[in-house]
Amino acid sequence: MGIKELARHLNISIGTVSRALNGHPEVNAETRKRVLxxxxxxxxxxxxxxxxxRQGTLNVVALPLSTDLSSKTDTMFFMELSRGIQDRLSEHGLDLVIHLNKPGLDMLDRVKRIVERRQADALILAETRDDDPRLDYLAGRSFPFATMGRSWSGxxxxxxDLDFDFAMRAAVDRLAGFGHRRIALVTGDPGYMLDTMLRDAxxxxxxxxALAVDEELMIKADTHEEGGYxxxxxFLALDAPPTAVIFPHYRAVVGAYSCLAEAGLQPGRDIAILSCSADTTIxxxxxxPLTCFRIDLYSLGRRLAEALLAAMPRFAESYGGALVQEVWPWELVGRDSDGFLLR
Amino acid sequence: MGIKELARHLNISIGTVSRALNGHPEVNAETRKRVLxxxxxxxxxxxxxxxxxRQGTLNVVALPLSTDLSSKTDTMFFMELSRGIQDRLSEHGLDLVIHLNKPGLDMLDRVKRIVERRQADALILAETRDDDPRLDYLAGRSFPFATMGRSWSGxxxxxxDLDFDFAMRAAVDRLAGFGHRRIALVTGDPGYMLDTMLRDAxxxxxxxxALAVDEELMIKADTHEEGGYxxxxxFLALDAPPTAVIFPHYRAVVGAYSCLAEAGLQPGRDIAILSCSADTTIxxxxxxPLTCFRIDLYSLGRRLAEALLAAMPRFAESYGGALVQEVWPWELVGRDSDGFLLR
DNA sequence: CTCTATTCCGTAAACGTTTACGACGATAGC
DNA sequence: GCTATCGTCGTAAACGTTTACGGAATAGAG
Structure with missing residues (x-):
């Protein structure tokens, strides 16, 4: 089963077998055929x-994900993204493997382990935080990596990354156009770039x-159903509840819908709900149906893989070697959850 | 950075360094401390x-997942399961890595590649089909593996696996107890064990x-929102629509709810909906709120990891070496989607 | 016929570990 | 003082590849 056995079986030296398999030019066409x-x-x-x-390369790109992903964030998002990444990488013979963090071992340690034990040739990072120590660590060791989501300094x-400025502009434009003047925003964990950018925008x-910014209408909550609820x-307990609410994540909207149903209120009639998350089947x-934003996550994943490839010495030449940082546009897809005129 | 450099830095031979790091007994306590x-x-x-x-072991367990997972099945399920698997494996220094299949390359080829290139010490398979060629392949090469979900022959x-017989009994008991006599069932891709078992049960x-089995009330549909819709x-187009519907997957229920809302019908009042999927936050x-079944997926994942460990020669002794095949019970958690008495 | 270039292939070293084997000194038993 | 035992450590082989180097055979040019 080893190359030695294969060579002996063919009465050829292992060197020739290796060359034949790896497509080196200095091997007879007939011999190559026999070997293959x-x-x-x-x-x-x-x-x-x-x-x-031997050659110091593994043909593996690692994507570490935190293990509480399921309870807090949008797994669909990562699955679709990963699909794009994987497809693009495999065109170069690279595999994408997802490492789940065991709890306790924090994200930096996990990345360190992958790098030091040489378990991957490159990394893709998601869920990056404002001041993510992983970025400095990797940059310091000049280990190739790319991230989903920009970091604070760029x-x-x-x-x-996604164009959240555009999303917020489109969202407020739309809601204001419907006549809303008390527009609320729910953001998640303040440690993440995403939420900071959303609040600023x-x-x-x-x-x-020309709308007043009411701090009562900006609250932080977990990004899952319970948080939205x-x-x-x-909001409903306020003296003057908002007439429209912008949610970052669709899972939070599910919770919000549930809360509204219990209060006898109907989204899209009694209150406007808009999500600036990526559109999902749900x-x-x-x-x-929920108003949110359309984005081609598969293509985004492919492009992210290309950005990474351009940063890997082995492939840099094919990609011009330029640094790839892109903000992707997306498109507001209006549905019924906020599509009504406020009298 | 290599062990040689470390040894030179300490003025010790690399053999001793290796032994110190790996906890071999024949090394001086003082030396070990210095090395560490x-x-x-x-x-x-x-x-x-x-x-x-050198030692023919990689400390990696692979979990191949199909890349269209996001569009078809329940990613929460796998995330939660994986978390349990990972936690248990890491107690033995093993890592779980998830391989996403690129489309085109089918599941068997992917498994073959992992085995032949020795990219993992063991495998965990999910989404197994009635006659899954991967099982025979792995068994034939006596490669350690475990599956989520039993196969046809056992x-x-x-x-x-989960006790679907129990689930179906509990479901029908409950619905019949509420007075329903036309109970429908929606199953998914007939290639999977799960759906065959559900239909039989x-x-x-x-x-x-003592209820008649009406073939009109058993239909196959995709397991996501669109399929449920x-x-x-x-069902609604039938002359005599069912008064209760059992869905396998919660995502399909989302589609069904949507369909009912458009028809002006309300689940839990006009029609009973029950899902025999694992309970999710949503x-x-x-x-x-949806009536479905509670199961501790995290613990199930841990137990699945133990079943695998028992089948790995390296760990078999610690686990008694017995073959572990378990059907896990779960608990019906009744909510409002079907909780009403039919007059 | 000789010299050179080309094509093809075999040899062996190297990658970073682990571990069987043997060696060394010290201690203990007689 | 000789041997046996023990604790500790160094040496070197081995794992399965890839590849630099050199060699043999062939072909072409003069």
Whole structure:
């Protein structure tokens, strides 16, 4: 099953077998054919460990994800993104493997382990925080990586991100156009770039529309159903509840819908709900269907992979070697959850 | 950074360094302390490729998932399960890595590649089909693996599964107790064990309650929102629509709810909806909250990992080496989607 | 026929570990 | 003082690849 056995079976030296399999030019066409056929027949595939040891490359890109992902964030988002990444990487013979963090071991330690034990040639990071120590660590060791979501300083590493400024402008434009003047915003964990950017953009857009910024209408909540439920409960308890609420994540909207239903209120009639999350299948099947933003996550994943490839020495030449940092536009898809005119 | 450099830095032979790091007894306590301190200070971690090459083990368990998972099945389920698996494996120094299938390359090829290139010491398979060629392949090469979900024959490999017979009995008992006599069932892709078992159990339970089995009330649909929507549409078009519907997956229920809302019908009042999927956060926030089944997926994942460990030669002794195949009970959690008495 | 260039292939070293084997000094038993 | 035991450590081989180097055979040019 090893290359030695394969070579002995063919009466050829292992060097020639290796060259034949790896497409080197200095091997006879006839010999190559024999080798390839024998390899296929005997089910030979090169041992990753041996190959990796020799040429210092593993053909693996790692994507560490926190293990509480399921309870807090949008798994659909990552699945669709990963699909794009994987497809693009595999065109270069690279595999994407997802590492789940065991709790207790924090994200930095997990990244350190992957790097030090050489478990991957490159990394893709998601869920980056405002001051993420992983970025400095990787940059310091000049380990190739790319991130989903920009970091605070912009950084000198490749990333893809979504245009949240545009999203907030489109959201406020739309809601204000419907006549809303008390527009609320629910953000998540303040440690993440995403939420900071959303809050900044929110203030800016409200001011741009000559609307007062009421701190009561900006609250932080967990990004899942329970968080959305609690946030909406707090809003309804106000003396002057908002007439429209912008949610970052669709899962929070599910909680909000539930809260409203219990209060006898109907989204899209009694209160406007708009989500600046990526559109998911579930959004169009909610009752009423949810207004949110359309983005091609698959293509975004592919592009993120390209950004990473451009930062890997092995592939840099094919990609011009330029640093790829892109903010992706998206498109507001209006549905019934906020589509009504306020008298 | 290598063990050689570390050894030179300490004026010790590399053999001793290796023994110190790996906890062999024949090394002086003082020496071990020096080695460990130096390793920590210099950030040394053993190269996985070198170690793997030498001792033929990688400390990695692979979990291949199909890339269209996001569009078709329940990602929450796998995330929560994976969390349990990962936690348990890491107690033995093993890592769980998730391989996403690129489309085109089918599941068997992916598994073959992992085995032949020795990219993992063991496998965990999900989404197994009635006649899954991967099982025979792995068993034939006596490669350690475990599956989530039993296979048709039961097989001689370790697995965990859920008690769908119990679920269907509990479901029909409950619905019949509420007075329903036209109880429908929506199943998914007929290639999967799950759906076959559900259909068999459904017929059995209906007969047990002296209810006629109407083929019109058993339809196949995709397991996501769109499928649920279509299934419900077909039911409503019947001359005698069902008064209760059992759905396998909660995502399909979302589609069904949407369909009912458009028809002016309300689940839990005009029609009973019950899901025999695992309870998810979203289920209790649906309007009305969905009746489904509670299961501790995290613990199930841990147990699945143990079943696998027992089948790995390295760990078999610690686990008694017995074949672990378990059907897990779960608990019906009644909510409002079906909780009404039919007059 | 000789010299050179080309094509093809075998040899062996190297990658970073782990571990069987043997060696060394010290201690203990007689 | 000789041998046996024990604790500790160094040496070197081995894992499965890839690839630099050199060699043999062939072909082409003069």
């Amino acid at each position: 056929e024998a390899a296929a027949a005997l089910g030979y595939a090169p041992d990753q460990a041996g190959r990796s040891l 950084g000198s590493h490749p990333w893809m 929110y203030r800016r857009e409200l001011t741009g529309h 609690q946030a909406m409960t707090r 959004a169009q099947f909610m009752a009423p | 301190e130096a390793a920590a200070a210099l950030g040394y971690a053993p190269d996985q490729a070198g170690r793997s090459l 097989g001689s490999h370790p697995w965990m 459904y017929r059995r339970e209906l007969t047990g309650h 279509q299934a419900m549409t077909r 289920a209790q926030f649906m309007a009305p």
